[in-house]
Amino acid sequence: MAGKAITWETIFHTQLLIYCLGLLLVVVLLTGAYPAYVLGTCNALQAFSDKQTLFGRNLLGRALIVTQFSLAVFFIIVTLLFYRQMDYVRTKDLGYHPQQVLVTHISGDRELQPVQALLKSELAQEPGISVLSFGGERGGTSTVQLPGKKIDAIHRVIDKNYLAAMGISLKTGQNFTDAFSSGAIVNEAFVKAAGLKNPIGTPIQTDEYFDKEQRIITGVVKDFHTGSLRERITPLVMIRNKSYGGEVWLKVEKNRQAAAIAALAAAYKKALPETAFSYQFLDDLNAREYAQEQRWKQIIYIAALLSVLICCSGLFALAHIATQQRMKEIGIRKILGAGMTHMVALFSRDFMKLIGIAFFLASPVAWVVMDHWLAGFAYRVSIGSWIFIVAAIFSMGVALITVGFQVIRAVAANPVKNISAG
Numbered sequence: 001m002a003g004k005a006i007t008w009e010t011i012f013h014t015q016l017l018i019y020c021l022g023l024l025l026v027v028v029l030l031t032g033a034y035p036a037y038v039l040g041t042c043n044a045l046q047a048f049s050d051k052q053t054l055f056g057r058n059l060l061g062r063a064l065i066v067t068q069f070s071l072a073v074f075f076i077i078v079t080l081l082f083y084r085q086m087d088y089v090r091t092k093d094l095g096y097h098p099q100q101v102l103v104t105h106i107s108g109d110r111e112l113q114p115v116q117a118l119l120k121s122e123l124a125q126e127p128g129i130s131v132l133s134f135g136g137e138r139g140g141t142s143t144v145q146l147p148g149k150k151i152d153a154i155h156r157v158i159d160k161n162y163l164a165a166m167g168i169s170l171k172t173g174q175n176f177t178d179a180f181s182s183g184a185i186v187n188e189a190f191v192k193a194a195g196l197k198n199p200i201g202t203p204i205q206t207d208e209y210f211d212k213e214q215r216i217i218t219g220v221v222k223d224f225h226t227g228s229l230r231e232r233i234t235p236l237v238m239i240r241n242k243s244y245g246g247e248v249w250l251k252v253e254k255n256r257q258a259a260a261i262a263a264l265a266a267a268y269k270k271a272l273p274e275t276a277f278s279y280q281f282l283d284d285l286n287a288r289e290y291a292q293e294q295r296w297k298q299i300i301y302i303a304a305l306l307s308v309l310i311c312c313s314g315l316f317a318l319a320h321i322a323t324q325q326r327m328k329e330i331g332i333r334k335i336l337g338a339g340m341t342h343m344v345a346l347f348s349r350d351f352m353k354l355i356g357i358a359f360f361l362a363s364p365v366a367w368v369v370m371d372h373w374l375a376g377f378a379y380r381v382s383i384g385s386w387i388f389i390v391a392a393i394f395s396m397g398v399a400l401i402t403v404g405f406q407v408i409r410a411v412a413a414n415p416v417k418n419i420s421a422g
Contacts, residue, residue, distance in 0.1 A: 001298045003291075034060070062354055065315065069358035069395060072311045075304035076391040077366035082297055084381045085374060088229075089290055092379065095224025095233075097167035098282035100254055102261070104268065106246040107275055113242060115271045122267035123250075128260030131251035133161040136244055137226075144190075144237055145205035151193045153235035154226060155207050157244045158185075163221065165249045173200045173219030181240055183218030190235035191220055206239055215239060228289040232378040249282075311395075312402050315351065319406040322347065330410050343411050344404045355399050359392050 010016070106115050116134050123129050141152040160176040162168075163185075171188065184204055191199045202217045223233045252260040261279065268277045287294075323330065326347075333343060367383060374380045 001295055001302075003295050065318070065351070065354045066358045066361065068307075068311045068314055069355050069399070070362040072304075072307040073359050073362035073391055073395050074366045075300065075307045076394060077363065077387055078370060079300055079304040080387050080390060081366075081370045081374070081381070081383060082293075082300055084387075085377065086290070086293060086297055088379075088381050089293075089377075092229065094286075095168065095222055098286055100252050100257070101165060101282040102250045102252055102264070102279050103282055103285065104248045104250075104264070104277070104279040106248065106272065108272075112245055116245070118271040119248070119267050122270060123263060126260060126263040128253045128256030128263065129250050130253060131161050131165040131249075133165040133249040134159050134245040134247070135162055135249070136247040141234065142207035142209065144207070144235075146194055146196075147203065149194065151190070151235055153186075153190055153193075153237045155209070156226075156236060156238045157241045158238045159240060159245070162238070162249065165251045166224075168224055169222045171220045171222050173217070175219060176240055181218070182213060182215050183239075184215040185219040185221060185238040186217055187221050187233070187236040188223045189233050190237060193235045204237065206237060228286075229379040230289075230377050308398060312398060315399055315402045316406065319347070319351070319403040323406045323410040327410060330407075334411060340408065340411055344400070344407045347407045348400055348403045351399055351403050352396060355396055359388075359395060363388050363391075 106112060112134075120132060123132055135156060135158040137154065137156045140154075142155050143150050144153045158176070160178065163170060163175055170185075173185070175185070176183065184206065186199065194202075196202055196217075199217050199220055203214050204217060205212075205214055221238075225231075225233060226236060250260070250264065264279070265277050268275075330343065333346075371383060374383070
């Protein structure tokens with residue numbers, strides 16, 4: 001789950017085994033030492049009386065319950081927020097549609113036009129490919145010169161089919177045409193950064209890496225994410241350039257996907273016989289941006305489950321001892337007409353107080369940790385108060401069920417036997 005490899009030699013390393021055995025010995029000694037300490041500090045009067053010893057001055061017992069439930073509440077809050085953010089990442093509108101978009105590359109230092117022409121010719125009659133587009137992107141941002149100012153923007157080379165392949169909406173202006181255009185298409189972030197009120201027709205000078213000619217803004221597209229949600233949408237300028245465009249985007253039909261990939265592989269082999277063919281789907285590339293978060297999501301889910309189970313087992317045992325110590329009281333109360341709800345509430349009260357303390361200790365820590373993690377995302381969910389309310393209700397509900405089960409068993413027993421057992 002963590003993406004780490006562990007060899008058998010590591011697991012059975014002598015030093016590691018010694019550490020594990022030593023830890024096991026310490027746990028066993030502590031497990032026996034605590035009840036021995038409680039029994040050793042109990043005087044004779046308490047030993048023969050009906051007084052409950054789990055609470056009162058038993059600070060260690062209280063601390064154990066608070067610690068266990070603090071961890072459980074922490075993991076519950078973290079799990080809820082982690083799930084919300086990753087679900088937000090999965091479902092957020094990116095401004096384009098990466099589904100069924102296949103990406104490959106024209107590799108090597110070569111003339112691109114003949115390769116592009118051959119791929120177009122070979123794939124023109126393939127019904128599984130609805131759109132074929134060529135282009136590319138220069139890593140990082142470069143300077144764009146406008147009248148009276150300069151701004152940094154991502155530069156991307158596209159053709160007339162790119163917007164259709166990606167499902168990107170044109171807000172104003174027009175797309176490129178078949179004729180080679182000296183125009184440029186920019187996004188809303190570019191218009192905002194440049195302070196343009198009427199961007200169409202504005203002259204710009206793009207990065208000299210692509211060309212040195214002046215271009216005119218002919219279209220504006222709605223903002224779309226060019227990176228992960230950790231990054232804010234930055235200014236983008238898209239141009240046409242015959243000598244740059246080694247990236248290939250294809251929109252393929254889902255029910256004809258296999259045939260489309262086979263046709264692309266055959267055309268690629270014909271156009272580039274010395275190059276190995278490879279491809280990836282754009283949504284898979286996007287998912288890789290969050291591979292580490294997906295691994296941690298599984299780990300946190302399991303940690304939350306284990307912490308709740310440990311809390312339930314410890315609370316179950318303590319509740320069992322508490323009811324056994326007060327069997328006579330349970331019997332007398334039942335004879336006097338006390339109802340099941342009253343009995344469960346009475347015995348759960350002390351536990352609920354400790355769980356409330358655990359909640360107020362764990363909540364600020366969980367908030368700080370998750371706020372720090374969410375700060376790594378430019379686009380994130382908010383930490384709403386309902387997250388903490390759900391965590392509180394869940395943890396108290398689990399505790400109430402665990403304690404209530406023991407109380408119900410004790411109340412359901414014959415009250416005469418309870419009194420005699422007490």
